[in-house]
Amino acid sequence: MVQPQKRDVKELLARIRIRYRYPLILLRAMVITDFKLRYQASLLGYLWTLLRPLAIFTILYIVFVKFLRLGAGVPYYPVYLLFGIVIWGFFVEATTQGLTSLVARADLLRKISFPRYVLVLSVGASVLISFALNMLVIVFFMALLRVPVRLDVLWLPFLFLELVALSISLAFFLSALYVRFRDLNYIWEVCMQAAFYAVPILYPLTLVPAKYARILVLNPVAQIIQDARYVLVTPQTETISQLYSTPWVRVIPVGITLILVVTSVVYFRRRSRSFAEEA
């Protein structure tokens, strides 16, 4: 009885391997090319992936921690702040770069037939690699400030999964929409500027009146940032479950993410037939 089942699984795996062989080859080539090109002429090269967030972090740290004294009540505030910036940075990079990913490679779209999602995924993969390197910086600071690691950290992969699903599905949706509406990149840039202040990145959520904090934290990005800080940095982070006094309220931001995933996939698939003509 076990034998045929095994064969079925093997067959299925083989079929998947054949089907996704070309997309994977392309994805790999594009990500490698992107990394080679990005730091081409720069002296420090790949190091900039680490130096850039560090430099930005230093500026924000000086302004907000030293001068404005925002994080007075939060333990390990520097790491708390940096972690928020890194997560936010991933979200912004993945969506803004994802938005232009199709139009930027219109030359490829018009010349060869390949699964169009590869272009969006390659941007997503590049940004994800930068994110992983940034996480190394976080780990370094955690060790430096002796931040205790708790068992809660096991939730982190799920939060990252939610973050990636949210960012990449938005990238899919925006990239397909941008093919038709070329104003979208400006609009999205402004949105991201506004959202930067609407998401508790720089300030602790406790500074915001609970009435507003409850609304802010329904945003999946805010929920992810606060939950991630809670599990990795300090349990003194105000999360969505504290604001609503129940962990089940997470159904709302997670639900928003899932709806976005489904909508984006459907919209992208429907529109992808005409990318070659319109991009």
Added chain:
Amino acid sequence: MAEPIIRVTNVSKDFLLPHLRQTTLKGKALNMFRTSRTIEVQQALRDISFDVDRGEFLGVIGRNGSGKSTLLKILAGIYMPTRGSVAVGGKLVPFIELGVGFSPELTGRENVYLNGAMLGFSKGEVEAMYDDIVAFAELEESMDQKLKNYSSGMQVRIAFSVATRAKADILLIDEVLAVGDAAFQRKCFEHFRALKKSDTTIVFVTHDMGAVREFCDRAILIEDCSILAQGSAEEVAGRYTGLFDPQPATAPQVQGRRRGSGAIGYTEVIVPALLGEEGSLTLELEALAEQDVDEPAYGFLIKNSSGAPVLGTNSMLKRQATGSLRKGERISVTWSVPNVFSDGLHHVDLTITDRQGLDVYDHWEEAAAFTVVKDEKTPYIVTPDTSLVVARAGAAEG
């Protein structure tokens, strides 16, 4: 009869004209309340149907803007047909352009891997054939230079070299493949010949009737968005040449590089596209008399790529009687010229005049072109077959 490997059924393709489409929000907002939105539809293909059999070499010919490149992109799955369907029964590799994805900032080596990936080769597969690719392109020394430092000829060579590795049941080839210098063109054509021997199905879009006649089993002529003719390569190529016939209504041809009263004019010009080391060039011409003409003189002139006259003659100089023609009569003229030409592109000018050479019936500049490929590349106007013997004249004492 086996199933066709490509079946195109009633395919039509419409494009929305981009400058009339609203692609910005402002435009959308301004037009939102307009009751009749005017979207102009441009038809690129209309009701195209044909089959391609396994192993067939099909030529797709047509004038610029006739829709043949759109058809190729639909076959390649880049564009979706507006109506109709395309069924493809095999692995298909399109060469709409050479060197897809090439990045000028990367080295030649890196670009080979990148372009290989675009054609579906994994890193390991490219590695295995890397040396062959470089050797075929004859670029061993410059693979670690950035692509932007390559000449365009070198870029094309490396791109073509990767492209020849593609394993496919069906190849779609756009005429862009026929760019490059004569030596490179010869390499392309040699590759086509090899493909034809293997069982690859090829769909080849071109303007070059010589290539169609030489390689294609069958051809399709697309004119004005639909199929005007399909059948044997010879027949369809003839129809294509016919598209350029002078229209009887517009007698004196002033436009372009063709002039004359039109009392008699050439209707068909057959010149081989490629001339190798073979002994002679043959021009096969056909002319149609629109009026009665008395003893016309037929002449030709061959010019090289810099426009310098290489050789020419006419029936008067050869003291050849040509006879008189009645209105509606056709005459064929065949010239045979020893292959003394130098390597490179040549153009043919054709004339028909009266006996004194005063009355010009048809003067057709650059009516045809052919490329000469010779191993001996001299900078001179002609390169006849000369013989050279170099031998030691016996050692001096000892």
